[in-house]
Amino acid sequence: xxxxxxxxxxxxxxxxxxxxxxxxxxxxxxxxxxxxxxxxxxxxxxxxxxxxxxxxxxxxxxxxxxxxxxxxxxxxxxxxxxxxxxxxxxxxxxxxxxxxxxxxxxxxxxxxxxxxxxxxxxxxxxxxxxxxxxxxxxxxxxxxxxxxxxxxxxxxxxxxxxxxxxxxxxxxxxxxxxxxxxxxxxxxxxxxxxxxxxxxxxxxxxxxxxxxxxxxxx
Ligand code: C5P
Numbered sequence: 001x002x003x004x005x006x007x008x009x010x011x012x013x014x015x016x017x018x019x020x021x022x023x024x025x026x027x028x029x030x031x032x033x034x035x036x037x038x039x040x041x042x043x044x045x046x047x048x049x050x051x052x053x054x055x056x057x058x059x060x061x062x063x064x065x066x067x068x069x070x071x072x073x074x075x076x077x078x079x080x081x082x083x084x085x086x087x088x089x090x091x092x093x094x095x096x097x098x099x100x101x102x103x104x105x106x107x108x109x110x111x112x113x114x115x116x117x118x119x120x121x122x123x124x125x126x127x128x129x130x131x132x133x134x135x136x137x138x139x140x141x142x143x144x145x146x147x148x149x150x151x152x153x154x155x156x157x158x159x160x161x162x163x164x165x166x167x168x169x170x171x172x173x174x175x176x177x178x179x180x181x182x183x184x185x186x187x188x189x190x191x192x193x194x195x196x197x198x199x200x201x202x203x204x205x206x207x208x209x210x211x212x213x214x215x216x217x218x
Contacts, residue, residue, distance in 0.1 A: 004029070004119045006214065007127035010141035011176045011187065013148030015198045015206065016123045019141065021072075022207050024121040027214075032114055034124035034131075036074045037107050038098040039085035040067050044076060045097065046089055052096040059102045067110065088161065091171050095178035098125075104185055125179050128190035137214055138193035141206070147199045148172055 006023065010016045017033055024031035041062055042052070050057040068075045073082045084090075097103060108131050111122065115132065122131070128138035149169040156163050179187040189195060194213055198206050 003115055003117070004137075005115050005127075005132045005135040006121045006137045006139075007132055007135040007190075007193070008121065008123040008139045008141060008210075009125055009128050009187070009190070009193065010123075010139075011125075011148065011179070012172050013152040014141045014143045015151065015203060016139075016141040018203055019198075019206055019210065020121045020123040022203070023210055023214075026207075026211065027119070027121070030069075030114070030118040030120045031072070032069065032111065032120050032122040033074070034107065034111055034122060034127065035094075036069075036082075036085055037067055037110070038103070039090050039094050040074055040076045040081060041065065041103065041107075042090045042094040042097045043081055043085050043087070046087075046093065052093045055100050055102075058097055058100055062103050062106050069114075083159075086156075086159065088156075088163065088171075091175070095175045095182075099178060099182040099184070101184040108185075125187040126185040128193045129188060130185040133190070137217060138190050139210055139213075140189040140193040140195045142195065142197055143199040145169065145173060145176075 008016045008020045021031050044061050044065060045052065045058055048061065050061060052058065066077050073080045074085065111131050114120065115122065128135055146169065149165060149172050152172065153163065153165045153168040196206055196209060
């Protein structure tokens, strides 16, 4: 039997990863945070001092890296880097690196392999449009930019980063711009995705809405 894919796409800070994790838990599916994969490569590039504009250098990093997920953690070459990939420098550079076509092709290959073995809830930017255009369920989660930035700002402050709300707004706007305008597999709502605006809804409400659609589709 073919595995089920639930695709959840949307811009940064829309709440999609929190929602995707809950849905995966409730359904007993594997949760795959595809943003974490692009972040892992970006983190390694930072560590190795490879410039995001050095496309060949970045592609070499992807070719020689092992990315895996285990117990909700992301492993890069066997090391848990779940915390490190949230560093501000990774936020700043990740969209540039994610716009490199060869990087995306290798990441998408890995994403498809994982979904070949498990039922998955996968969140990202291009899951419903490019990675799994035939996914059984597709959702596009969005929210007002200031609301998204407030959520992301709170998360970062809780992690101990000293950062201004205005810088988070700038970071999200810039990443959205790069993600929406890149040539290959840009961020866009799939025509057949169900759009959910989380600006004024809490996680519980949105999760219930999504589960409602999924149960109706069974
Ligand atoms: O979801 P998150 O904000 O962690 O993703 C980090 C970055 O990774 C995004 O801003 C985007 O540039 C890139 N990304 C992507 N395609 C995906 C997931 C993330 O290009 N499927």
